[in-house]
Amino acid sequence: MSTFVLVHGAWHGGWCWKRVRNALQTHGHEVYTPTLTGVADRSHLIAPDIDLDTHILDVVNLIEWEELSGVVLCGHSYGGCVVAGVADRIPDRIHALVYLDAFVPGNGESLFQHVPEAQFDLLMEGARVTGEGWKVPPIPAEVFNVNANDRDWVNRQCTVQPIATFEQGISLSGGIDQVKNVTYIRATNFVEGSPFGPFEDKARANGWKTVAMAGGHDLMLDLPDELTEVLLEAAAA
Structure with a gap:
């Protein structure tokens, strides 16, 4: 049995992993899909001072208090920033690191440094107009090319995100370099406006395993069975 911790991206929550979670559990594995502070089912906790460090601690503390080890840690999109910070702080707990169409920040880098200028301007404008300057409204599912059957559901489920999570640079000490089993998955049906090509x-x-999957940005919804297989391969490596 393997242990999986699956971290969602911006504006999402643990809800987006339910198909992959169910599939992994059917295979007999232990699966955690935490919702980060301030979004989705934890949206009642939203506050201006929630930043990337808050979300890194959400996951570090889950792993420590649940006494998990040998973890397959997967981060989607913004969640790549989160899992990078987690792996850097507790590399001894991590068996494999999986970036799912995700940001892979270097030390001191923030998500906003890697967002295309036009998209950055739209996010900032949305925060200014509807988010009191600090709450960033979700990017519509259509932009991410989420499959047509799930778009309305995703748009209903997504919630605003504190802007500090995008602005704060990550602090990496080098611990992440101890994790050698790393996979990067690219969504090939989300290309226009995607910031993930450089990653x-x-x-x-870096010599990591790379996988191309023919789905939209939310691969856990578009191709849950195929994604489950890649996660199982990471666990077995």
Whole structure:
């Protein structure tokens, strides 16, 4: 039996993993899908001071208090920033690291540094107009090319995100380099406006396993069975 911790991206919550979670549990594995502070079922806790460090601690504390080890840690999109911070702080608990169409920040880098200028301007405008300057409204599912059957559901489920989570640079001490089993998954049906091409290139340059999957950005919804297989391969490596 393996242990999986699956971390959602911006505006989402643990809800987006239910298909993959169910599939992994059917295979007999232990699966955790935490919702980060301030969004989805924890949206009642939203506050201006919630930042990337808050979300890293959400996952670090889950792993420590549940006494998990040998973890397959997967982060989607913004969740790549989160899992990078987690792996850096507790590399001894991590068996495999999986970036799912995700940001892979270097030390000191923030998510906003890697967002295309036009998209950055839209996010900032949304926060200014509807989010009191600090709550960033979700990008519509249509933009991420989520499959047509799930788009309305995803748009209903997504919630605003504190802007500090995008602005704060990550602090990496080098612990993440101890994790050698790393996979980068790219969603090939989300290309226009995608910021993830350079991270796929970075993955190849680092010698990581790279996987292309023909789905929209939310691969856990578009291709849950195929994604489950890649996660199982990471666990077995």
